[in-house]
Amino acid sequence: MGCGNLFFTILISFSVALITYNILISANAPLRQEFPGPSRSSISVDPIIKMPLERSRRNGNSKRLFHTAVTASDSAYNTWQCRIMYYWFKKFRDQPNSEMGGFTRILHSGKPDQFMDEIPTFVAQPLPAGMDQGYIVLNRPWAFVQWLKEADIKEDYILMAEPDHIIVKPIPNLSREGLGAAFPFFYIEPKKYESVLRKFFPVESGPITNIDPIGNSPVIIGKEYLRKIAPTWMNVSIAMKKDPEADKAFGWVLEMYAYAVASAIHGVGNILYKEFMIQPPWDKEIGKAYIIHYTYGCDYTMKGELTYGKIGEWRFDKRSYDHVAPPKNLPLPPPGVPESVTPPEEASCGGVARDRNGVFLKGIERNIGSCSINNLELWGILTDKMASMGHGEALGVRIVNQPPDVIQKLLYDNIHGAGVLRDVVV
Template sequence: MARKNLGCSSSSSFLVLLAVGSFFATYNLITLVVHNRTVNHAKYTFDPLVVMPDNVKRTGGKKVLFHVALTATDAPYSKWQCRIMYYWYKKTRDMEGSEMGKFTRILHSGQPDNLMDEIPTFVVDPLPSGLDRGYIVLNRPWAFVQWLERVTIEEEYILMAEPDHIFVNPLPNLARGEYPAGFPFFYIKPDENENIIRKYYPKEKGPVTNIDPIGNSPVIIRKDILEKIAPTWMNVSLRMKDDPETDKKFGWVLEMYAYAVASALHGVQHILRKDFMLQPPWDLEIGYRFIIHYTYGCDYNMKGELTYGKIGEWRFDKRSHLRGPPPRNISMPPPGVPESVRTLVKMVNEATANIPGWDAT
């Protein structure tokens, strides 16, 4: 990837101004010229699991590659997840059906770490000290703003991913033109939080149902659309964190709401793909889904019964390994545990068995 000539692009200068403006104490929402789209749903028919207008479905033709990008820190907890994620990216990238392009770990710790030679990495600055108020995820939109500004990305599309994602099936480009693809999270409910949402999404923009029930990841989005959304996403995140009511209500998913609101402010609607991702232990089977997201702990007794909320006789929980990587060859779960959990453990074990110097993460 080559660096852009920052002095030659008025749009680049505009993004820089937007980014710098976010650090003032007022955290005012950036006012941008947005051409809102009015979608006449009567024109469209929908797939059972995919909200996708027929007129933007793609049939045949050459691959439309997307760049895989994830934000990360230099903490051991982040590093070992990134190593597993990158291992499975390499395994599935060239499989039939995949449209994955190149890969970048956007490291927002401000300095290189010991994975620079193993994983393609671009280093960006963290937010100024204290601005994230201990909510490290606030660095994510700022990291994307910097990366998009400084780097020439060959692919037209970008997948925003996270370290705790594992590619379980080859991932095609699920986006269609101006319609990005996202995963609908059951706990992102803009319509049930209208009194808060209206602080950031005024009535003149339309109903809160314009806001998709998504976060920024996983999302496959056209690069030029993300370049417009990212500075707004950053500023909305900062404003939400600065508002005690919003911060208390949205908690750890605040930045997800901020991305959803920022997208709606730009008139961007997402194709909602339930098959984009599965989340053990709640999703039981792999099927034709593409990404395993292992954010939840998996606790079972030796009868194979889920004991969620109580530490199980057998467990796999990424948070058990905050200070260093999990050991190689984790024991398999007992009989009766769902396919999704068994597959997750098998894939973690395969990666750790084949990544050199695993214990040194």
């Protein structure tokens, strides 16, 4: 009994000593205003190069929705682009990994048009006559100023996009607190034009490297930050247009430089996200990109060879349709054209063959351009009877030796010239 009492006395004394030690250590430990090392290292990615993939998952399942805003005039040229853009926005808005919220076309023509019921629209007033000096893009920052002041925007973030953007996958919120997410343009060169930019971003404002090589689109940014930036963006744009040296130096990208300067003036940096969008024909693969920007003309031979600078046998240039929308029967790209130029999904075809016992034999997939292969060619490729002719490679067909996970979308009957072959029994 005495040994038992001694044991419990020693145990209690040790416990009291341990608790007292921990209290003293905790009381004298310095408080830290940051996350522990391992958590910080998991997101320690240079924000100038790439966003950490876990950026949107830090808050569990909570979404940081952003509102997509597109400025446009009421011209036929802008209108058909907006209708296409809004179609693809709706297609991906509610899909997994999307943080896309509402959508607004900011129409800076000053009056409603016939598409108000088709596309959510805010009507903004244009600049006073003559102020844009023939540079209609000057209306963009002024339109944003009006929209941000007058509209009821539910989301806390804004994606500034353009009519000639095609969304190709659900877009998450790529921004971080205090930082926007923007696409870097190779032709926005603040260092090269430092002497000109110092008129609008004086030395006391900071180093010229504070001006990011961006435009206003595509950019995801906090709504309150944009409310501060937008009036400055407008004023800098107008001041640059009035300055002969700046007007000559920046030309058609003047308003882009103005946004970059305005963002720097307000101390808002940007994560330069190279995979935000692609620009065909220079970018050949969609890869991880969220947006296709079809600002450049695409010219190809019927063999799929690029002929940039020379009108091709097959071409698509948005400027060819400045007064009328492209026709519904617009010819699709020839075989061999990169996937960045071909229409998403609708350009797929293929087939699956099984023996009489239902065992998978072989399949094909084709995802480039319009389909000109007929039943016989499909059958020949499928059974390897034409393999010696290299037909599969010429047509851009991939032989599938394992059963595909998804079969139903391998063939679209509505593509001209495509053979109707789905699940063949031999």
